[in-house]
Amino acid sequence: MQEQRKIIASGGSAVGLSMFASFVGLCCIGPWTVALLGVSGAVSMARWQPFRTYILIVAGAMLGWAFWRTYRLRRVCLAEGCAEKRPGKAMYISLWLSALLLVLAVFAEQLQWLLIDPTPAALR
């Protein structure tokens, strides 16, 4: 149970960091940053941009650890037959969803320009 909690905490942190990195990367997807956070909030958010890579690396490491522990636990359980300790299906699903989120976060900047054309409407 303790092991599963650790995995959930690590996976959850990775999800949080991925979401934050996506938020930083998607800063310019529309006027919503300024609408939500105001000008000074948007400036503060943009100041995180240089650290985005490091945030993603930390998120990746946490998620990697969560994956390793989950699949290692499964292997141990398979070997020792500990049915009650085995990670549940929800754990695997949430881990793989977290991984998907992390991949999206990595490509957030590229994705935003696919979704949004910054050129003024009158000139498109």
Add this chain to the structure above:
Amino acid sequence: MSKSLMPLTAAAALLTFFPLAVLAADASQKPYVVLDNSLGQLRSDFNANVGKVRMLYIVGPTCGICLRGMSDLQEAVYSKKTDDPRMATFVIHVPTLGAHEANVAPASRLIINRYTTHYWEETGITGRLMQQVMGVDKYVWDFWAIYAPNVRWSDERLMPAPSFWQHQLGGLPAEKKLDANVFAAKADEFLAQVSTLSARGPAEAAGAK
């Protein structure tokens, strides 16, 4: 009308018309100038400041990265050279990322200086013209340029090529990414070409003597 009703009527009139008067005053005190797509006003302001170092910025007022650029330059350039009469700055806000005129006033507070003018240019043609000047294949914004004191905007339409420029766009040279300290150092180099007295208007210079 009875005398007792007079103060009430006056108060009612004041309450009715005071907000309108405030609105009118607000409208006339916009912290920015609205440009038409001929950019005539910008061209005239640019040429009126020949002899000074001119900065021209094309920004989106809702783009976090542009706003950060403005904030960085305020820190690196303007807060260190408070109201330096040798430089004039033109910040052109264009409607990238769906920005509207309402977004300009809050963004314009990031660079405040006696010799800085903010503009709202609704069509965004400024970026297209700068694109032609720079010979690049994408719309130019989040763009930060310095013009040497002797540069004049002589073409009817196209602005002159910048003497120095930086950007925060993908697809333009990475070594030209905006670095506020490099930008400030370059501005200093150009400013060294201008003496303080010659940059002031005749009246200002006479007052300074």
